[in-house]
Amino acid sequence: MKALKTTFGEFYRAIHDRSPFPWQERLAEQVARTNEWPSEIGVPTGLGKTACLDIAIWWLASQAHRKPEERTAPTRIWWVVNRRLLVDSTAEHAERLAQAFAGPASLGLASERREVVEDVSERLRALSAMPDASPLDVIRLRGGMASRTPADPSRPTVILCTLPMYGSRLLFRGYGSRLRPIEAAMAGTDSLVLLDEAHLAPHLRSLVAALPDCSPGAEAILGEERSSVRMTSLTATGDSAGKRFELDEMDEANPTVRERLDSVKPLELRRFETGEVAKRLSDAALELLFEAQSPSACLVFANTPKTARAVFEHLQHQLPEVEAELLLLTGLAREREAKEIRARILDPTDGMPANRPGDPARERHLVMVATQTLEVGADLDAEYLVTESCGVRALTQRLGRLNRFGRHRHARALLVHLPPPKRRGAMDSLEWPVYRGEPAVVSQRLEEICARRNEQVVDMSPRRVAEVLGPPADDPGRAPEVLPGILWEWVKTTTPPDGEAPVEPYFSG
Incomplete structure (x- = not known):
């Protein structure tokens, strides 16, 4: 398989029949060039943050020709958001992408657009150990809905879930899960977490950053980039001290962006x-x-x-x-x-x-x-x-x-x-x-x-x-510090110890 020649802009236009915003195209190029996501994406509401899913999927497809140990793009993409009683339009967006990849010929696209979708679709399919499966799996996880686990850890998957659903799985206590160690591996390795409205989940960000210190001798089997969680915060009201991606003059010159701003x-x-x-x-x-x-x-x-x-x-x-x-x-x-x-x-x-x-x-x-x-x-x-x-x-x-x-x-x-x-x-x-x-x-x-x-x-x-x-004056409160001894107790999923620490305070505060 050869390297993908399709740019993100071409892929986006083929799928959506419109051009991406300048910031979306710039972010895709930056991620592909640097092999990392910014710690925070500070784009105002209404300017298409959902396209981060498209970027993550295109980036993964662009590396399908590489050997597994050489890939840096995570296989699983988690879209995590707190306070999500409504299943938002992000889930429908992901499902539309999955349907497009499953049957490009049925979309009625012009030949040039169809060829782009088919190319990306085949590259995603090639990553899976189950060649007959659809190229992209989409799973919703939230309270009140039956949950399921990805059947193939090598299959490109988008998982849309609430904060407790992700945080509990990361700590071996997945709510509604019967496969806790497997789901912990799915949540904690080879995963990109897009944390929507991250100001609602500051403790999860701290938890993900602290977990590697609990297992300093762990071997990076999938390589440094895919052996742990990558987390990017998506918020219009953030205050990140790390690398923050924002609009620039190209966005300001775009008529649609300017109208919405x-x-x-x-x-x-x-x-x-x-x-x-x-x-x-x-x-x-x-x-x-x-x-x-x-x-x-x-x-x-x-x-x-x-x-x-x-x-x-x-x-x-x-x-x-x-x-x-x-x-x-x-x-x-x-x-x-x-x-x-x-x-x-x-x-x-x-x-x-x-x-x-x-x-x-x-x-x-x-x-x-x-x-x-x-x-x-x-x-x-x-x-x-x-x-x-x-x-x-x-x-x-x-x-x-x-x-x-x-x-x-x-x-x-x-x-x-x-x-x-x-x-x-x-x-x-x-x-x-x-x-x-x-x-x-x-x-x-x-x-x-x-x-x-x-x-x-x-x-x-x-x-x-x-x-x-002005700046927010809220106080998210404190969360307990996760320690190696506590994590070791949670790892015991077959027979959980009596009196073990509850996991929720560690990601919810």
Whole structure:
């Protein structure tokens, strides 16, 4: 087998029938040239971070002609994200790629494009010890779903999972697993981990970095590059001290990138000293909907399931069913309910997917009330947004679901800020649920900008949001240090020792 001559840009165009963004092509070239991924990819929301899957697959295919000991591209690609009640569009993206590789001739592509897909497909197939298997396997791992293990460790595989599913497998205690040592090997060797919205999983990053020190004498059977985990953080709100990959002047010159970076996201702070937060949030949503010129899509973010439920019930009493469809999604939703809601909000005609074709007129408003479950892993595009006061990272992610591609010039956002709720038997506190003292910091920064500019509305476009909000003031807390003796106890998978340390604090804190 000869070296792959197809560039990443040619591969991407053959699969998607459009050109990649400059940063995607530049990252692919950098990875292939240096044989390593940057520690962090700091690309704003809405600019195609999912293409990192395409890059990893193309890079692996480009090394199919090499001997196994000479390859540096990992065989397994893990897409890991926390708070993932909804199976996001990343899984569907991976499955579309797998289907394209399984049957390039059935795609109806022009001969030149088909030849590119067939070439990459055959190279992926050649890596597997099972030549009759499809070129790319795709596996979803998350609570509430039956899990499975890759049948062939040599077969190119994309695994999409939640943080606990990956972290528990890495530490020999895979949730829902009957093959713990095998799954630990699958998670800990020959694997690239793309950690989506990595600010939600700082302890996993620390754990992966610390594990090699627990087995200093381990032999690198697959070579240095593939014998351990490679991890890359994907986040628009990161603070990495390592190698961070960001947009450059070529991206700034791209019309689509520029349009998304400058997409209209005017945010107005509504500060109250008294009142029920659920009532204030529902009133803010009603205000936006009543001012809308036509039926619109509106997202309402609450910080807790209890508040979200209360907002939903308030809106139910105020909005007739003929005028608006109301949906509620929290971390308490069961798998079947979540699946139904996901199908509803991603409906190409009446939902609010970012790729809604042609933006057709709606018959009635669509209002989605949610908690942090929709901050990440949901490719949505709302026209209006109401949010409870929260932290810097959470607000950045929530705003990423508003006017995502810059198509809604009438887009508006309202941030409702109230004092923290009083706790029974406690003194007055300046800490809010989930975000502790950070909502006060965010509110103060917004007020200072409004006062400085003598304006009530702040421009929160992706280009300016980091400048406006400043650095995050959150504290992820501490995680215990993993030691060789503790890891040795976890390795005993046949008969786990009594009183062994639980694994979750080591990757979740």
